[in-house]
Amino acid sequence: MSTSNRFLKKLALNVAGVFTVIVAILFKSEQMYLMAGVMLLIPHVIDVLGRYLVRGLTCEREVPFECAEGDRVTVVIQVGNTGRLPKFFLRAIDKLPTALTMAGSDSPMILQLNSGERRTVSYKLDLTLRGVYEIGPTVVTSTDPFGFSTFQQTVGTTQELMVLPTPIPTSRLFLDGAAAGQRGDEGGTQRGGGMDFHGVREYRQGDDLRRVHWRTTARTGELAVTEYTQGSSLQVLLALDLARASYDDTGSGAESALEYGVKLAATVADNLARHGHRAILLTPDTLEMAQAPSNSAREMPALLEALARAQAVHELSLADMLERFRPLAPAGMTLVTITPVADGALVQAIRHYGAQGVRAFGFHLDGPSFHPAAHLNSERSGGVVRIPGVVWRTVGKGDDLAASIEGLAYGYQ
Structure with a gap:
């Protein structure tokens, strides 16, 4: 419920209380005085009670150990009630950096949380950008049954969420042919002038003309050469x-x-x-x-x-x-x-x-x-x-x- 709607509800109740007081004065009715007092006190009583009800809450969070750009991940929040009174209409959501987007428009609600009870809620994040982010702390909100006020309490700690960059799929070896002949640690394989056939590619300046693949050259009209692998990386x-x-x-x-x-x-x-x-x-x-x-x-x-x-x-x-x-x-x-x-x-x-x-x-x-x-x-x-x-x-x-x-x-x- 929006802040403006809550304000209008409170205003309507206060106006009704004042009107009831006027009626009580005109008709000298004790019952009307009592009714007016209840109307005028309800918002204040709810405010005091609401602030008390969001106390005594604890939160623990579980975030994915490893995730990458493009993932949609689930964050789990466990809310506990260490107070003596039950809590009602609770929502728990983490403070998030602007680069992280929560999937969906609202967080789940806990209708009732009894004393000593722990309940779990979760939400999903769309990870659009690599980086290291601080998630939290958690903001727990509670709305009174009449919808007059919303109360909140910040609990828990922050946690690090690391989003790894996602490599782009590629179809062939980077530096294919350009670095042929470069040798490093033994044990890998490198395209070049070895003995194992690897494939056919277009001719590049410096290629040995004895390696021209004539069938592909005739079909495409462009010089093509055979390529082999050799035992170096x-x-x-x-x-x-x-x-x-x-x-x-x-x-x-x-x-x-x-x-x-x-x-x-x-x-x-x-x-x-x-x-x-x-x-x-x-x-x-x-x-x-x-x-x-x-x-x-x-x-x-x-x-x-x-x-x-x-x-x-x-x-x-x-x-x-x-x-x-x-x-x-x-x-x-x-x-x-x-x-x-x-x-x-x-x-x-x-x-x-x-x-x-x-x-x-x-x-x-x-x-x-x-x-x-x-x-x-x-x-x-x-x-x-x-x-x-x-x-x-x-x-x-x-x-x-x-x-x-x-x-x-x-x-x-």
């Missing part, structure tokens, strides 16, 4: 820029440069893991860890947790972060950067990696396209951009991230 350093200055005026919420960057990082790590390759996540947060998380089966949850917590709040630039990590970078690994800033300092840092035998690729987030005032139809750079020492693919608001990931390697020369 890529090691990829996945460096995500989280410098505060890099994300100025690049949007907020799900349609922001930061969220696109996190989604790219999660998808690349997942893509490489599914094809037997190792990716190490490098951010200002993981740089301080004894060992940065990777996409191995044992460490993938830690990698996704790091991405769930990722926020652009650091002073450390991507270029400085790479320079700090460079002494630890194994020779022959592949570097993939994700950043809205492609300045001279970053190019110089990447060249230092190149001197150690590292090939560099990256995603350049087109910051202006994420600005709230930007128009999706405005002209902007796109596709693969080659800068000495690195191949970048520009990604803007509204772009197909799966296509950007799968198409990055084709800019390599």
Whole structure:
């Protein structure tokens, strides 16, 4: 019931009480005096009783241990009554951050909660954005039987709900063919010039003409080559820029440069893991860890947790972060950067990696396209951009991230 309706009910009762007093005076009726007194006292008695009834309540909450973007999860609240009197018409709902949406318009009601009794209610949340959120405390409300007033009490504590980023499905290996020949830890499989047949793909500059698949070439009219697997796996350093200055005026919420960057990082790590390759996540947060998380089966949850917590709040630039990590970078690994800033300092840092035998690729987030005032139809750079020492693919608001990931390697020369 709305606040205005409750006010009108109270006003109507008070007006009726005053009118009854006038009638009692005119007719000198003791019964009318009594009736008027009851009418005028009812709202005040209910107010005192209502405030007492919301005391002595306890709440405990159960939240999912692990969840991801796109999930609908159930949060369970157990309400207990430690008071001596029963409680009536109770609703319990948690305080929620704006990024979390409760499914449905109202919370369940507990019609009666006796002394010492515990009852359970639940509600569902639609998780639309990765992150770490504080849920609670719980607000318990009670409405008097006449509907005059609603009383509330804040009880319980807050709990952390972690929403992991969800990788985007991809159909083929990230950096397919571009990093062929790169060797890392033995035991994985990599597409290249091995002995096991893998499939047929389009011809790319540098491919051995002896591997041309003539039947496919004749059918499509475009050169195609056979592809094989070999017994080595890529090691990829996945460096995500989280410098505060890099994300100025690049949007907020799900349609922001930061969220696109996190989604790219999660998808690349997942893509490489599914094809037997190792990716190490490098951010200002993981740089301080004894060992940065990777996409191995044992460490993938830690990698996704790091991405769930990722926020652009650091002073450390991507270029400085790479320079700090460079002494630890194994020779022959592949570097993939994700950043809205492609300045001279970053190019110089990447060249230092190149001197150690590292090939560099990256995603350049087109910051202006994420600005709230930007128009999706405005002209902007796109596709693969080659800068000495690195191949970048520009990604803007509204772009197909799966296509950007799968198409990055084709800019390599």
